[in-house]
Amino acid sequence: MLTLEDIIQAENTDDRREYGRMSPGITVFRQGRALVLMLPNDGFRVLSTSFGRGGFVDSPEAVVNISGMGGKVELQSMMKGLEYFNECNRLYMTKLGLDPERSIPFGTAANMDNASVMSLTSENGVKVSIAITGGIRHNGGRAGDPASYDEAGAAFDVGGGTIITMISIDADLTDSAMYEAMLIAAESKSCVIQDLQARSLYSQDVATGSGTDQVAIIVNKQSPEKIESLDRDSGLARAIAEITAKGLKDTFDRQSGMTLETQRNPMVMLSRYGMDRENIRDEIRFPATMDELLSALDWIEEDGYLAIMASVAINMEDDVRKGLMLEEEAVTQARTILEKSLLGDVTDPVERIRLDSLETIPEIISYVSALTLMDVVKRRRSGYGQ
Amino acid sequence: MGSEFIERSIDHLSIRFEDTYHDVMTTTGQGLVCAIGEIRFSNESTSFADGVLNIHVNGDPTKFQISDQSFGQTFVKAVALSDLSSGLGRIGSEPQEGPGETVVIVLMDCNMPDSTLARAGITATEAVTAAIQDLGLRYGGVRPSGSNKQHILTIRNRDSTLFLNNAGKHSKLGELIGSTVIAAVKDSAAANGTDINTRRSIVGMLSGYGCTQDDLQKLSGCPDPSTFLVKVITKDSDYNALLTVSAVLHIHDNVASGLFPEAEGLKAAQDVLRAGLREPVGFGSILDVLFNTVAFYFMDP
Numbered sequence: 001m002l003t004l005e006d007i008i009q010a011e012n013t014d015d016r017r018e019y020g021r022m023s024p025g026i027t028v029f030r031q032g033r034a035l036v037l038m039l040p041n042d043g044f045r046v047l048s049t050s051f052g053r054g055g056f057v058d059s060p061e062a063v064v065n066i067s068g069m070g071g072k073v074e075l076q077s078m079m080k081g082l083e084y085f086n087e088c089n090r091l092y093m094t095k096l097g098l099d100p101e102r103s104i105p106f107g108t109a110a111n112m113d114n115a116s117v118m119s120l121t122s123e124n125g126v127k128v129s130i131a132i133t134g135g136i137r138h139n140g141g142r143a144g145d146p147a148s149y150d151e152a153g154a155a156f157d158v159g160g161g162t163i164i165t166m167i168s169i170d171a172d173l174t175d176s177a178m179y180e181a182m183l184i185a186a187e188s189k190s191c192v193i194q195d196l197q198a199r200s201l202y203s204q205d206v207a208t209g210s211g212t213d214q215v216a217i218i219v220n221k222q223s224p225e226k227i228e229s230l231d232r233d234s235g236l237a238r239a240i241a242e243i244t245a246k247g248l249k250d251t252f253d254r255q256s257g258m259t260l261e262t263q264r265n266p267m268v269m270l271s272r273y274g275m276d277r278e279n280i281r282d283e284i285r286f287p288a289t290m291d292e293l294l295s296a297l298d299w300i301e302e303d304g305y306l307a308i309m310a311s312v313a314i315n316m317e318d319d320v321r322k323g324l325m326l327e328e329e330a331v332t333q334a335r336t337i338l339e340k341s342l343l344g345d346v347t348d349p350v351e352r353i354r355l356d357s358l359e360t361i362p363e364i365i366s367y368v369s370a371l372t373l374m375d376v377v378k379r380r381r382s383g384y385g386q
Numbered sequence: 387m388g389s390e391f392i393e394r395s396i397d398h399l400s401i402r403f404e405d406t407y408h409d410v411m412t413t414t415g416q417g418l419v420c421a422i423g424e425i426r427f428s429n430e431s432t433s434f435a436d437g438v439l440n441i442h443v444n445g446d447p448t449k450f451q452i453s454d455q456s457f458g459q460t461f462v463k464a465v466a467l468s469d470l471s472s473g474l475g476r477i478g479s480e481p482q483e484g485p486g487e488t489v490v491i492v493l494m495d496c497n498m499p500d501s502t503l504a505r506a507g508i509t510a511t512e513a514v515t516a517a518i519q520d521l522g523l524r525y526g527g528v529r530p531s532g533s534n535k536q537h538i539l540t541i542r543n544r545d546s547t548l549f550l551n552n553a554g555k556h557s558k559l560g561e562l563i564g565s566t567v568i569a570a571v572k573d574s575a576a577a578n579g580t581d582i583n584t585r586r587s588i589v590g591m592l593s594g595y596g597c598t599q600d601d602l603q604k605l606s607g608c609p610d611p612s613t614f615l616v617k618v619i620t621k622d623s624d625y626n627a628l629l630t631v632s633a634v635l636h637i638h639d640n641v642a643s644g645l646f647p648e649a650e651g652l653k654a655a656q657d658v659l660r661a662g663l664r665e666p667v668g669f670g671s672i673l674d675v676l677f678n679t680v681a682f683y684f685m686d687p
Contacts, residue, residue, distance in 0.1 A: 047504060051551060054501020056418065082551055141555040143513035144564030149557045150458060151550050175417025179507060183413065183538055186508040187477040187531050190515045194529065195643040206519070208512035211556030215508060229415055232534055233481045241478030260644050308637060308646050308654040315636040316629060322520050323582045324632070329625040333662060337630065340661035341654070 004077040004088045007069060013095050020117030022129030024170040024220050028117050031096055033067040035112040037131055037166060043222035047178040049214045052086045052105040056175060061102040063216050065133060065164050066092060068109050106214050108133055108162040114254035116247040122239035126225060127170040132247040134163030135256035136193065140207030142200040147211070161210050163189060163248065167240060168218040171225035180230040181217045184237050188244035189213070196252070196263050197311065199272040204321065206272070265301050269310035270369065273317065273362050283370030288377045296376040306372065309342055313368075317361040327360060334361045338368045343375065389495060389543055392452065392465065398428035399447045401465065401491065407544040411503045413537045414441050418500060425539065427467065427489065444485045444535070445469045451573035453566040457558045459548050461495035464510075464566035468574040470523060474530035481534035482525035488514055488533035488571060492540045492563055496548040506540040506553040509560045513567035514538075520568070521575065522585050522632075524594025527673070529639060587622050588631050588680060595635065597677050605668075605681035617684045630662030631680065638672045648672075 013032035020028040025040035042059040053060070066089065068074045077088060089107065090100035110133040119129040139161030165185050173181065190208040200207040230237055252258040262268070267277060277297050286293055300306055316334045320327050335355065339346055346352050351371060358364045389406040392399070402424045409420045416434050423437030427450070432442045445467055454463040472484020492510050515531045523530055554560045575581065585591055589599050603614040621627060634655045641651035652672050659666045659679050664686060668678030 049501045049505040049508070051501065054499060055504065056500060139556070142564075143509055143516045143555060144561065144568045145555060147556050147558050147561035149552065150460075151552045151557050151559065174415070176413055176415045179411060179417060179504060179538075180413040182504060183507055183511040184477055186511045187515055190512050191477060191529075191531050194519065194531075195645065197640065197645060205516075208516050209508075209555065211560075212554045213508065214505075230413075232475060232477065232532070232536060238478050245478065264645060304647060304650045305654060308640075308650060311640060311646075312633045312636060312654065312658060315633055319629060319632055322522065324522065324585055325625055325629060330629050333626040333629045337633065337658055337661045341657040 002073060004069060004073055005091060007073060008088065008092050008095055011095065019115070020131070021119070022117065022131060022168045023119050023127035024168070024223070026129070026168055026218070028131055030112055033112065034092070034096055035065040035115050035131060035133070036096065036098070037063040037168075037218070039063070039218070043220060044218055045178070045221050046104055046216055046218050047175070047182060048104050048216035050104045050106055050216065051082060052089050053103065057104060059102070060104050062098050063104045063166055063218060064093060064096070064098065065106045065108060065112060065115070065131070065166065067112055068107055070109070104216060106164045106216070108164050110135055110162070110164070110251070110255050114251055116250035116254065118243060118247055118250070120239055120243050123235035126236050126239065128236070128239045128243050129168045130243045130247040131166045132164065132244070132251050133255065134210065134248065134251050135161050135258070136163065136198055136207055136210045136252070137161060137256045137258060138201070139210040139212065140193070140198050140200050141202050141211045142205045142208045145200055145202035147202070162212040162214065163210050164214050165189065165244060166216040166218065167243070169236070169240075170220050170223055171227050171236070172221050172223045173219045173227045173230065177227050177230040178217045178219060181240055182215045184230070184232065184240045185215055185217075185244045186213070188241040189248055192245050192248045196258060196260065197269070198258065198263065204273055264304055264307045266303065266306040266310035267301050269307060269314060270365065272314055273365070275366055275369065279366060280369045280373060283367055284374065286374060286377070288374070292377050292380070293373070296373055296380060299376055299380070300373065309338070313338055313361070313365045317365070320361060331359065331361055331364065335364050338364060342368055342372050346371070389545070390493060394448060394450060396448060398426055399450045399465070401425045401493070408541055409503070409544060410439070410539050410541045411500070411507065412439070412539040414439070414539070418503070422541070425491065441489070441537070443467055443489055444487050445578065449574055449577040451570050451577060453569035453573065455562045455566050457562060460550070460559050460562060462559065462562035462566050463493040464563070464570040465491040465493070466567065466570035466574045468533070468571045469578040470518065470521065470533065470575040470580040471578060473534050474518070474523060474525045475534035476528045476531050479528055482530070486533055487535040489537045490514060490539070490567055490571065492538070492567065494541065494559065494563070495543050495546055496550050496559070497544055497546045498542050498550050498553070502551055502553050503540050503542055506563055507538045509553055509555055509563045510538050510540065510567045512555070513564045514571055516564070517568045517571040517575070521572070521580065521582055523580070527595045527642065586628065588627055589618060589622055591631055591635060592677065592680065595673055597673070602677065602681045602684065605678050606685045608685055614684065621684055627663055627683065630658060631676070633658050633662070634672065634676050638676070641672060
C-alpha cells in the first residue's frame with residue numbers, strides 16, 4: 001500500500017524560491033508543498049499551537065506550513081495517529097533541507113500558493129507581518145458546536161479547512177504578551193468571519209473559526225522594543241488585528257473564492273438553515289420547465305436585494321433561537337415582512353392558506369423563497385427580469 | 387472536577403489546587419506558570435509570589451459564575467466574571483469606555499502539551515465572542531467581539547492520566563471549552579445586569595447605535611419629554627416592532643461591514659419598515675431613516 005512516506009521520498013523539493021518577506025528579516029519561501037518562514041538568526045522566540053513542536057520555542061530555524069497530500073493517502077496517514085503525522089512532518093522537513101528538531105510544522109489542506117503574506121507598521125512603530133492560509137467552507141465551526149472527534153478514544157484528526165496564522169512581531173514580547181497576541185489574532189479572525197456571515201457546518205450559527213485553526217506568534221528577542229503586556233486597544237494590538245483581518249480576507253479569496261461579494265447570495269445565506277436549491281424547488285410543484293427553474297435560480301443567486309432579504313429572514317429566526325423572541329410572537333410578523341417585501345400581497349387562495357398555515361420561521365422562509373422563485377419565472381417569461 | 391477548590395466570598399474568588407500539580411497559561415502578565423498553588427481574584431493588584439497568583443478584577447467577585455461539563459473521561463469547568471454593560475470592544479477598533487471586563491478561567495481535568503494549553507485559549511476567546519454575539523450587544527454601532535479589558539487563563543492538570551493534544555472546536559475537549567465558557571460568560575453577564583432581555587427594548591437596541599430616548603423625542607417633534615416617555619413605555623417592547631427594528635439593524639450592520647451595498651440596503655430597510663412598522667420617515671442613511679421612523683412610530687396613535 002502506498003504510504004505518505006513513499007510519496008515524501010518521491011517528491012521533488014528542489015524548487016525553493018522566495019515567496020515574500022516578513023519583518024524582521026524573515027524570508028518566506030515556497031518549496032515543495034510547504035511555505036517556509038526562514039528566521040534570519042537565533043534571536044527569535046515562538047509561541048505556537050503546532051502539534052509537532054508547539055508551545056514556547058527559542059531559536060527555531062523555521063516555521064513551516066505544509067499542504068496535505070489529499071485523497072486516500074492523507075486519510076490513511078491521519079488514521080495512523082499523531083505520532084505518525086509528526087514523523088511524516090519531520091521527514092518532510094528533512095527533505096526540505098531543514099533541521100526537524102529546530103523547525104515548527106503546521107499541516108493544512110490549503111495550497112501554499114494561496115498563502116497571503118503582508119506587513120504593516122503599528123501606530124507606535126512596531127513592524128508586524130503575517131503569513132496565513134485558510135478556508136472555512138468545509139470546516140467552519142462556532143465555539144461550543146457539537147464535536148464528533150473524541151481524542152480520548154479515537155485516532156488523530158486535523159480536519160479539512162484549517163486557518164493557519166503565522167504572525168511575526170519586530171519587538172521583544174513577554175510570554176504573557178505573546179499569548180495575548182495569539183488570542184487577539186484569533187478574535188480578529190472571528191470578526192472577519194462574522195463580516196462574511198460564513199456559516200458553521202455544525203450548527204445554525206455563524207462560525208467563529210474553523211475547527212482546527214492553528215497560530216504561531218514569532219517575536220524578536222533581540223529587539224530593543226520591549227513589550228511587557230499587550231493592551232487590547234494598544235497600537236500593536238490593533239496592528240495584529242488589522243493584519244490578521246487583511247491577510248485572512250485575502251487568503252479566503254485565494255483559497256476558496258470566499259469574499260463579501262460571493263457571500264452576497266441568497267442561497268449562501270439560506271444555507272445556514274440547511275436550505276438549498278433542491279429544498280426550495282421541492283416546496284411547490286412548479287408549472288415550469290427545469291431549464292426555467294434552474295435559470296431563475298441562477299438569476300436569484302445574483303440578486304443583491306434578495307440576498308439582503310434572505311439575511312433578514314434568517315436574522316428573525318436567529319432572534320428566536322437566541323431567546324430574544326418566542327417563536328409564536330415572531331412568526332406572524334416574519335410572515336408579514338417577508339410577504340410584503342418579497343411578494344406583495346399574496347392573493348391566490350391556495351398560496352394564502354398555505355402561507356398562513358406555516359408555524360415556524362424556517363418554514364415561512366422556505367415557502368416564500370419558493371413563491372419568489374415562481375415569481376421570477378413568471379417575470380422572466382413575460383420578458384421582465386432577463 | 388474534584389482536583390481544585392473554589393471559594394467565593396464577598397471580596398474574592400479563590401481557586402486552590404491541593405495535592406495535584408496544575409499549570410496555568412495566562413494573559414495577566416505571567417505567561418506559563420507551572421505548579422500553581424492558588425489563583426485569587428480580587429480588587430487588589432495583580433501579583434505572583436509563592437505559588438499564589440493574585441489577579442486584579444474591577445468587578446464584584448461574587449458575580450463569578452461557573453459552568454462545567456464532561457464527555458466520557460474529559461471534564462472541563464469554566465469560571466467567568468463578565469460585565470458586558472460597558473467597556474466592550476471589537477478587536478482592532480476603538481473600544482467603548484467603562485469599567486466592564488471579562489475574565490475567563492478554563493480548568494481542564496487532563497494533561498496536555500503547552501501547545502494545547504495555548505490552543506484552549508483560542509477556543510475560549512472564540513467562545514467569549516460567540517457569547518457576546520448571542521446577546522446581540524452593540525456600542526456606537528459596532529458589533530463587539532470581547533471586553534476591552536479581557537483575560538484568559540487556561541489550566542491543565544499535570545497529574546491526570548488523560549493526555550489530550552486537541553483543544554480545537556472539532557474535538558470534544560474544544561466543544562466542552564466552548565460550551566462551558568459561553569454559559570459561564572452569559573451567566574456572569576446576567577448577574578451583572580446584561581442578558582438577552584436587555585435587547586427586548588427598542589430604545590435599548592437603538593442606544594447601541596448612539597441614539598438616545600432624548601434623540602428620538604426630538605426627532606418625533608413631541609415637545610414634552612414626559613408625554614413621549616409614556617408613548618415609549620407603551621410601545622417599547624412590542625414584539626412586532628422589536629422584530630422589525632432588529633431586522634433593520636441587521637441590514638445596517640451588514641452594510642457597515644461591506645457585505646451589502648448601501649443603496650440596496652436602504653431600499654430593503656425601507657421595505658422592512660413599511661411592512662413591519664409604518665411608512666418610513668426621513669432620508670439619508672439606514673440609521674437616519676430608522677431613527678426617524680421609530681420616533682414617529684412612538685407617536686402614532
